[in-house]
Amino acid sequence: MDKVVPTAAEAVADVPDGVTIAVGGFGLVGVPEILINALLEQGATSLETVSNNCGTDGFGLGVLLEHGRIRRTISSYVGSNKEFARQYLGGELEVELTPQGTLAERMRAGGAGIPAFFTPAGVGTQVADGGLPLRYDGSGGIAVASPPKETREFDGVTYVMERGIVADYALVHAWKGDRHGNLVYRASTQNFNPAAATSGRITIAQVEHLVEPGELDPAEIHTPGIHVQRVVHVGPVTVGIENRTVRA
Numbered sequence: 001m002d003k004v005v006p007t008a009a010e011a012v013a014d015v016p017d018g019v020t021i022a023v024g025g026f027g028l029v030g031v032p033e034i035l036i037n038a039l040l041e042q043g044a045t046s047l048e049t050v051s052n053n054c055g056t057d058g059f060g061l062g063v064l065l066e067h068g069r070i071r072r073t074i075s076s077y078v079g080s081n082k083e084f085a086r087q088y089l090g091g092e093l094e095v096e097l098t099p100q101g102t103l104a105e106r107m108r109a110g111g112a113g114i115p116a117f118f119t120p121a122g123v124g125t126q127v128a129d130g131g132l133p134l135r136y137d138g139s140g141g142i143a144v145a146s147p148p149k150e151t152r153e154f155d156g157v158t159y160v161m162e163r164g165i166v167a168d169y170a171l172v173h174a175w176k177g178d179r180h181g182n183l184v185y186r187a188s189t190q191n192f193n194p195a196a197a198t199s200g201r202i203t204i205a206q207v208e209h210l211v212e213p214g215e216l217d218p219a220e221i222h223t224p225g226i227h228v229q230r231v232v233h234v235g236p237v238t239v240g241i242e243n244r245t246v247r248a
Contacts, residue, residue, distance in 0.1 A: 170200020
């Protein structure tokens with residue numbers, strides 16, 4: 001029952017090449033950066049990542065990206081990363097753009113054992129009709145485009161079918177966690193971390209505060225330990241400022 005692993009390096013040591021990894025975080029908040037940096041040092045490559053964004057330049061998934069470790073990503077927001085734009089437009093990176101709420105639900109559905117669901121988001125656009133550039137050819141043309149998705153009408157409204165996501169691994173950041181893997185997220189770190197945690201077959205959590213079993217109020221636990229296989233105590237983490245704005 002004790003799922004604590006001494007170091008982040010040990011926690012990600014068995015991650016092989018080519019796997020799909022769901023990653024929590026929203027902007028710079030709640031990003032499992034210590035686990036990501038350990039994965040960079042470990043050397044796994046040709047990864048497919050599932051995350052709200054693919055990090056920023058020099059932070060989060062951005063460090064894996066700049067070292068060429070990511071071959072494909074499923075994301076909803078891809079701004080604030082010049083290297084991402086370069087690789088995508090240059091044909092080095094495959095990108096599946098997904099509406100933000102749809103992405104969160106695809107991860108949640110996968111974790112709940114739901115293979116697919118219908119949503120109105122994206123109906124009447126290339127999200128449903130196909131044609132979104134998954135990969136460019138490096139010369140401005142589209143090498144691979146998204147296929148059309150199944151649509152169906154319910155009560156006079158058209159919906160598009162989206163597939164649930166089950167990842168091989170998941171990396172998440174929590175404010176508190178116990179040795180059984182029960183996790184508590186703080187404030188906006190609840191964005192995507194809970195969904196990522198449940199969608200991974202093997203979920204690895206970095207926690208700022210490690211407590212003993214029984215110390216967490218059961219009513220305040222966001223991710224039950226049944227979804228978590230490994231816990232790494234990393235201590236307090238400082239959140240950076242993505243866009244610093246000051247008065248002239």
